[in-house]
Amino acid sequence: MTVLSENATDGEIRLVGSNFTFEGRVEIYHNKEWGTICDDGWGVEETNVVCHQLGYMNGAQYWYGNAKFKKGHGKIWLDDVSCYGNESALIECLNIGWNGHNCRHYEDVGVVCQPKGECTSLSIMSK
Ligand code: CA
Ligand code: CA
Numbered sequence: 001m002t003v004l005s006e007n008a009t010d011g012e013i014r015l016v017g018s019n020f021t022f023e024g025r026v027e028i029y030h031n032k033e034w035g036t037i038c039d040d041g042w043g044v045e046e047t048n049v050v051c052h053q054l055g056y057m058n059g060a061q062y063w064y065g066n067a068k069f070k071k072g073h074g075k076i077w078l079d080d081v082s083c084y085g086n087e088s089a090l091i092e093c094l095n096i097g098w099n100g101h102n103c104r105h106y107e108d109v110g111v112v113c114q115p116k117g118e119c120t121s122l123s124i125m126s127k
Pocket of ligand 1: 038
């Protein structure tokens with residue numbers, strides 16, 4: 001199978017599976033492949049890091065486990081990701097290593113970032 005690199009760089013993030021650009025399944029690029037991230041231990045800090053990395057400076061609005069934005073394909077690159085919340089990229093957060101996981105794609109994590117240009121507060125809905 002040929003995987004197009006699409007000029008992505010290692011550790012780059014994208015959101016897919018939604019009609020809106022500010023939300024979607026979180027995918028991370030590593031070793032020339034896009035892969036998903038498991039929902040285990042995922043929360044507001046991790047969502048904030050993803051949103052900030054994508055340029056949504058107001059950070060997180062919400063997050064979902066269990067493949068809310070459909071199941072991904074291929075690798076599940078990261079699991080048990082744990083951020084402080086002020087990292088500039090998700091790969092700076094603790095995790096158990098590329099492709100190290102005990103997950104299936106029905107656990108792919110999804111996030112909703114505060115859309116750009118909205119001056120909403122950073123209050124986060126708790127689950
Ligand atoms: Ca899980
Ligand atoms: Ca896990």
